[in-house]
Amino acid sequence: MREKKPSLWLRLVSLLIYAYIYIPIIILIVFSFNTQKLNVRWEGFTLHWYEVLFNDANIGLATRNTLLIAITSTIAATIIGTMAALALQRYRFPGYTLIESALYIPVIIPEVVMGISLLAFFAFIQFSLGLLTITLSHISFNIPFVVLVVRARLHGFDKSIEEAAKDLGANEIITFWRVTLPTILPGVLSGALLAFTLSLDDYVITYFTAGPGSTTLPLRVFSMVRFTVTPEVNALSTIWIFTVFIMMLINQLLTRSNT
Amino acid sequence: MSEFAVELRDVVKIFPTPEGGEITAVNHINMQIKHGEFFSMLGPSGCGKTTTLRMIAGFEWPTSGEVRIDGHVIGRTPPYLRPVNTVFQSYALFQHMTVFQNVAFGLEMERIRKDEIKRRVGEVLEMVKLGGMEHRKPQQLSGGQQQRVALARALVKRPKVLLLDEPLGALDLKLRKEMQLELKTLQEQVGITFIYVTHDQEEALIMSDRIAVMNRGKALQIGTPVEIYERPTSQFVADFIGETNFLYGTVRFVEADKASVYVPVLDSEVIGLATAGLTVGQKAVISIRPEKIRISDKPILTKNCFSARVTLIAYIGSDTRVSVDINGQRINIWEQNKISSLDTNIYYRENQEVWITLFPENTLVLPEE
Amino acid sequence: MSIINSVQKLSLGKVLRENPTAQGLLLISPTTIYLLIFTIIPMILVAILSLMIRGMYGNVVYQINLANYVRLIDPLYVRILLYSLGVGLTTTVLTILIGYPLAYFIAHTPIRERSLYLFLILVPFWTNFIIRIYAWIMILRSEGFLNQLLMNIGLIEAPLNILYTPTAVLIGMVYEFLPFMVLPLYTSLEKIESAQLEAAADLGAPPWKAFLRVTLPLSLPGMIAGTILVFIPAMGMFVVPDLMGGAKTILIGNVIRNQFLVSRDWPFGAAASILLLIMTLIFTLYYTRKAGFSEELLI
Numbered sequence: 046m047r048e049k050k051p052s053l054w055l056r057l058v059s060l061l062i063y064a065y066i067y068i069p070i071i072i073l074i075v076f077s078f079n080t081q082k083l084n085v086r087w088e089g090f091t092l093h094w095y096e097v098l099f100n101d102a103n104i105g106l107a108t109r110n111t112l113l114i115a116i117t118s119t120i121a122a123t124i125i126g127t128m129a130a131l132a133l134q135r136y137r138f139p140g141y142t143l144i145e146s147a148l149y150i151p152v153i154i155p156e157v158v159m160g161i162s163l164l165a166f167f168a169f170i171q172f173s174l175g176l177l178t179i180t181l182s183h184i185s186f187n188i189p190f191v192v193l194v195v196r197a198r199l200h201g202f203d204k205s206i207e208e209a210a211k212d213l214g215a216n217e218i219i220t221f222w223r224v225t226l227p228t229i230l231p232g233v234l235s236g237a238l239l240a241f242t243l244s245l246d247d248y249v250i251t252y253f254t255a256g257p258g259s260t261t262l263p264l265r266v267f268s269m270v271r272f273t274v275t276p277e278v279n280a281l282s283t284i285w286i287f288t289v290f291i292m293m294l295i296n297q298l299l300t301r302s303n304t
Numbered sequence: 305m306s307e308f309a310v311e312l313r314d315v316v317k318i319f320p321t322p323e324g325g326e327i328t329a330v331n332h333i334n335m336q337i338k339h340g341e342f343f344s345m346l347g348p349s350g351c352g353k354t355t356t357l358r359m360i361a362g363f364e365w366p367t368s369g370e371v372r373i374d375g376h377v378i379g380r381t382p383p384y385l386r387p388v389n390t391v392f393q394s395y396a397l398f399q400h401m402t403v404f405q406n407v408a409f410g411l412e413m414e415r416i417r418k419d420e421i422k423r424r425v426g427e428v429l430e431m432v433k434l435g436g437m438e439h440r441k442p443q444q445l446s447g448g449q450q451q452r453v454a455l456a457r458a459l460v461k462r463p464k465v466l467l468l469d470e471p472l473g474a475l476d477l478k479l480r481k482e483m484q485l486e487l488k489t490l491q492e493q494v495g496i497t498f499i500y501v502t503h504d505q506e507e508a509l510i511m512s513d514r515i516a517v518m519n520r521g522k523a524l525q526i527g528t529p530v531e532i533y534e535r536p537t538s539q540f541v542a543d544f545i546g547e548t549n550f551l552y553g554t555v556r557f558v559e560a561d562k563a564s565v566y567v568p569v570l571d572s573e574v575i576g577l578a579t580a581g582l583t584v585g586q587k588a589v590i591s592i593r594p595e596k597i598r599i600s601d602k603p604i605l606t607k608n609c610f611s612a613r614v615t616l617i618a619y620i621g622s623d624t625r626v627s628v629d630i631n632g633q634r635i636n637i638w639e640q641n642k643i644s645s646l647d648t649n650i651y652y653r654e655n656q657e658v659w660i661t662l663f664p665e666n667t668l669v670l671p672e673e
Numbered sequence: 674m675s676i677i678n679s680v681q682k683l684s685l686g687k688v689l690r691e692n693p694t695a696q697g698l699l700l701i702s703p704t705t706i707y708l709l710i711f712t713i714i715p716m717i718l719v720a721i722l723s724l725m726i727r728g729m730y731g732n733v734v735y736q737i738n739l740a741n742y743v744r745l746i747d748p749l750y751v752r753i754l755l756y757s758l759g760v761g762l763t764t765t766v767l768t769i770l771i772g773y774p775l776a777y778f779i780a781h782t783p784i785r786e787r788s789l790y791l792f793l794i795l796v797p798f799w800t801n802f803i804i805r806i807y808a809w810i811m812i813l814r815s816e817g818f819l820n821q822l823l824m825n826i827g828l829i830e831a832p833l834n835i836l837y838t839p840t841a842v843l844i845g846m847v848y849e850f851l852p853f854m855v856l857p858l859y860t861s862l863e864k865i866e867s868a869q870l871e872a873a874a875d876l877g878a879p880p881w882k883a884f885l886r887v888t889l890p891l892s893l894p895g896m897i898a899g900t901i902l903v904f905i906p907a908m909g910m911f912v913v914p915d916l917m918g919g920a921k922t923i924l925i926g927n928v929i930r931n932q933f934l935v936s937r938d939w940p941f942g943a944a945a946s947i948l949l950l951i952m953t954l955i956f957t958l959y960y961t962r963k964a965g966f967s968e969e970l971l972i
Contacts, residue, residue, distance in 0.1 A: 070805075125704055163711065248802065
């Protein structure tokens with residue numbers, strides 16, 4: 046029954062929706078190769094804007110900051126979040142439900158509220174804003190997402206494989222490294238990938254917790270597109286989209302090879 | 305070497321429930337398992353058999369009492385320091401490792417040399433008929449093959465005791481029967497003590513040297529398959545192993561190994577073998593297996609012989625199953641089909657009046673539960 | 674057995690090994706501490722801040738009162754609040770209308786093709802959202818792609834002013850949040866066994882009735898999860914109005930941002946935040962009461 050194809054009109058509607066999703070992206074990419082600076086109509090092919098982009102020192106700095114924040118916060122959130130996922134999935138302890146619900150806070154509260162609360166907090170403890178405050182903030186919104194993803198993957202985890210490892214002579218540490226971690230690794234990697242993307246993508250919270258010199262790519266792009274349209278942003282966007290595309294492809298292959 | 309491979313002394317295991325209560329999973333169990341024995345723990349689900357096994361393996365610790373392995377009190381020694389290995393119900397194979405890596409894992413933990421590991425893994429895989437499968441992943445194997453990997457992985461460690469938790473539970477019936485014999489042969493070949501948990505009585509009877517029948521956290525009876533089947537000491541064991549007829553009554557007298565029970569529904573006394581500790585006046589139950597009742601046209605004995613009416617005849621190939629009625633009490637009898645005939649009523653027909661005989665040496669008197 | 678005895682003497686390891694509660698607490702503690710410091714305490718701080726007043730130079734005067742909340746009842750802010758609510762609801766409804774057929778389509782394609790279609794939904798979702806807004810700015814601005822197209826085919830003579838209007842904000846919001854609706858919807862639609870629809874047909878329901886009576890109710894958890902995922906961020910959104918709405922479209926998110934970073938009236942911004950928070954909490958609680966959502970919230 047499942048193999049029955051969707052009806053023609055449904056396929057047509059879906060095609061239109063996919064067009065709606067992709068046409069803006071295609072236009073964006075095409076115009077990154079346009080010779081015309083105002084980007085109003087197509088005039089000719091050029092790689093000029095990519096050259097401009099690569100020579101833009103501000104973009105370079107922002108890229109460096111963005112990657113630094115994304116990598117650091119991903120590693121921290123993945124470790125902390127995986128531990129929490131294991132704890133919530135395996136153990137019962139005092140405060141369980143409280144922590145479980147508290148984990149949803151960063152998921153469901155509006156980003157702007159989270160942003161200003163972190164800003165207020167850093168101001169209150171007189172912590173100067175910069176890369177560190179952004180990173181700390183990113184970790185805090187990433188942890189819940191890592192927990193959610195890893196927990197979902199832990200659902201079907203057969204606890205007896207850990208018992209088997211111990212039964213065969215592996216102590217707790219060896220059991221974790223050789224059996225538990227390899228088994229949950231696809232989940233942990235998906236969690237890390239989500240955290241990395243969320244960090245890369247974040248504008249709102251970064252905006253409130255950034256200080257002088259800690260501009261990230263989304264902040265930079267925002268200020269570039271605020272009042273004007275420039276093909277340089279198109280070039281940046283094109284690179285960004287392809288990076289995401291390749292990362293997701295790798296993720297797909299990773300999960301496929303593990304199922 | 306101690307006399308027993310595994311000994312449980314007054315072991316109790318209490319689990320807290322999520323609601324804050326307590327559940328006694330294992331209730332004062334005593335067991336002595338000899339070296340080289342094929343020992344089964346048999347019982348319905350929730351009887352405590354798996355918990356008992358897990359306490360020997362080291363995944364759980366007794367709330368009180370002690371577990372001894374080869375004479376040593378094992379206390380809270382973690383599983384990886386115990387000289388026992390487990391074959392899990394779910395097999396618990398490491399999905400990210402090949403068959404070879406799975407089997408080699410336990411030897412690597414002992415820091416055995418690479419070439420030695422290779423040799424021993426090869427040997428054990430040959431033994432469980434998995435030669436040539438070394439580089440497959442568990443997902444690429446059939447259920448039966450996965451089961452063999454789990455077995456090989458535990459056996460390669462040469463444990464003092466091998467613990468098997470319903471290892472054949474996930475296999476289909478035919479494969480299961482094959483594996484039962486194979487496991488038994490294997491056990492005799494390697495000479496390791498096997499402790500086998502199952503809820504399948506036939507499996508336990510076929511494979512075991514001795515069986516512990518368990519219910520509600522207690523070991524009700526421990527004995528050889530014959531003892532368990534022929535001389536159950538409790539109503540539960542008689543009921544759980546094989547099939548039986550129960551007749552309820554009151555003990556009238558006890559003399560040596562015989563007892564007489566007044567059964568109201570028969571309005572008569574029935575004489576049978578007494579279980580230890582029966583007293584006059586006690587509520588008791590007569591247990592007699594269907595294949596041990598004799599049907600005849602005329603009475604054979606002056607006692608233990610009753611007139612009955614045939615109510616149902618069911619032909620099942622090797623046997624004919626006859627149900628008779630005595631004053632509303634139904635009794636099931638299995639008659640072996642010793643004559644080849646197309647007439648299913650060759651022996652008896654429905655509503656026929658017959659006599660049934662409960663030979664005292666086949667009849668057990670058990671305390672009522 | 675000497676090894677065993679020596680191991681048992683390692684008391685810390687022993688305590689941890691033998692006490693699952695301690696293991697659980699150890700594993701959860703970094704998260705607990707982190708959540709406490711970087712989520713809970715900042716929230717409490719905002720709540721306290723909302724009861725203070727702004728000083729002369731944008732500083733905070735520590736004096737407990739409800740002045741900020743009283744200020745929020747001002748028709749100006751009530752109008753902004755209602756407008757935000759309206760934008761949030763419209764965005765949600767539009768994403769359901771567009772997202773449902775798409776999710777239904779993906780759930781009903783052969784399994785092998787499904788991952789491709791899902792992948793196509795996810796690519797824009799994982800792309801930076803300012804880039805996605807920028808794409809629409811390029812299309813909607815007066816000398817943009819849409820106007821060029823319409824003028825070239827002669828449908829209009831002068832460029833339409835779409836960008837920097839409330840319509841532009843809605844277009845941007847819907848584009849932004851569509852994947853958040855499609856994915857949970859797909860999750861719950863995909864779980865519906867075809868046998869249930871066959872049973873409905875067998876019992877005499879024509880396809881449209883089977884859809885209304887079986888598919889739709891069963892996809893409700895997905896729709897609720899999607900609504901939470903779309904409505905809440907849409908309510909607090911200030912970036913889309915900033916970039917696409919011009920000065921005319923101000924949502925509660927913009928108010929909060931402005932109080933903190935432009936007017937520097939933190940207590941008032943805090944009060945507005947608390948109000949927004951309460952509104953979203955009531956909304957979430959109301960919806961999650963109706964149906965569990967945790968599974969569908971997972972993307």
